[in-house]
Amino acid sequence: MKTDHPIYLFLSAGPEAFRILTGGLRLAGGYRFCSLTIKTLERRLDGILEPDGHEAPVYAIEFMGQPAPGAWYNLLTKIGLYGEQYPEREVTGILIYLRERDRPACPSWIGAPGATPFGVSLEQVLPDWLAREPDNPYVAALAPLAIKDDATLQAQAPALWRTVEGAPLPQAQRDLLAQVLEFWFFERFRGLTAKEIWAMLNLVTPIQETMAYQSIFAEGKTEGKTEGKTEGKAEGKADTLKRQLTRRFGTLPDWTLRRIEAAPVAQLDLWLDGIFDAGSAEDLIGREGGQ
Numbered sequence: 001m002k003t004d005h006p007i008y009l010f011l012s013a014g015p016e017a018f019r020i021l022t023g024g025l026r027l028a029g030g031y032r033f034c035s036l037t038i039k040t041l042e043r044r045l046d047g048i049l050e051p052d053g054h055e056a057p058v059y060a061i062e063f064m065g066q067p068a069p070g071a072w073y074n075l076l077t078k079i080g081l082y083g084e085q086y087p088e089r090e091v092t093g094i095l096i097y098l099r100e101r102d103r104p105a106c107p108s109w110i111g112a113p114g115a116t117p118f119g120v121s122l123e124q125v126l127p128d129w130l131a132r133e134p135d136n137p138y139v140a141a142l143a144p145l146a147i148k149d150d151a152t153l154q155a156q157a158p159a160l161w162r163t164v165e166g167a168p169l170p171q172a173q174r175d176l177l178a179q180v181l182e183f184w185f186f187e188r189f190r191g192l193t194a195k196e197i198w199a200m201l202n203l204v205t206p207i208q209e210t211m212a213y214q215s216i217f218a219e220g221k222t223e224g225k226t227e228g229k230t231e232g233k234a235e236g237k238a239d240t241l242k243r244q245l246t247r248r249f250g251t252l253p254d255w256t257l258r259r260i261e262a263a264p265v266a267q268l269d270l271w272l273d274g275i276f277d278a279g280s281a282e283d284l285i286g287r288e289g290g291q
Helices: 004-011 015-021 071-085 122-132 137-141 150-165 171-188 194-201 211-217 227-249 254-262 265-274 281-285
Strands: 031-038 043-051 058-064 091-097 118-121
Touching: 004 015, 004 043, 004 171, 015 137, 043 071, 058 071, 071 091, 118 122, 122 137, 137 150, 137 171, 150 171, 150 194, 171 194, 171 265, 227 254, 227 265, 227 281, 254 281, 265 281
Parallel strands: 058 091, 091 118
Antiparallel strands: 031 043, 043 058
């Protein structure tokens, strides 16, 4: 499954997201954040932070959700293309990966003291953030990547949700962090339905009133639209996904069809976005009875 989108959402939530994701690096002054396609070879950077009205480094960020031996070279290529377009700018590259064992081995000089680009293993930095700043909503949004035991994560889910929803932040930033937290719960517990995950996250507020329902299940819903239209939208996307998966990988097992039919709109969108990167239907949807 593609994981670029939630990382983009997370970084767009402000400079605190950058501090958490990079293990403590702080932005000096104002920055503009966006995703950027390098025109020369049509290479897209997952995220780029450019100084807004002051002299400071540009940060080029790539997220590696799965092992990729050429990830350093990919990032170096993008930094070079960006620098070719903007030769007057100082560019610092950052490769973020889930597990330390996924860190690419070459080139060997990357990681030397003072070298750039540099890497950040979320497996190493997130547990420290949880220990030091458990009430930080930016930390809570990434907690499913740090808490390895499923039972522990399920027990802490309501508190994580409250940390994000009750944060003293603008509503737009809380919404972004809530979407990130939801995504990682869907990614972690692929065998559960949307309603089961919502129940895990929020045990008090009726599901129709939660941000999860509004942003995932009823995505695109405006005042006056009926629930039937939302369900129709999901059904149409589910049919498209099933058709594309069948065309690419052949006949799908029944459990895959059931999981697609039960998925909310946002999850279907993520699967549709990731279909051309998947090596099999299981890579995209998950395996029967689990993750």
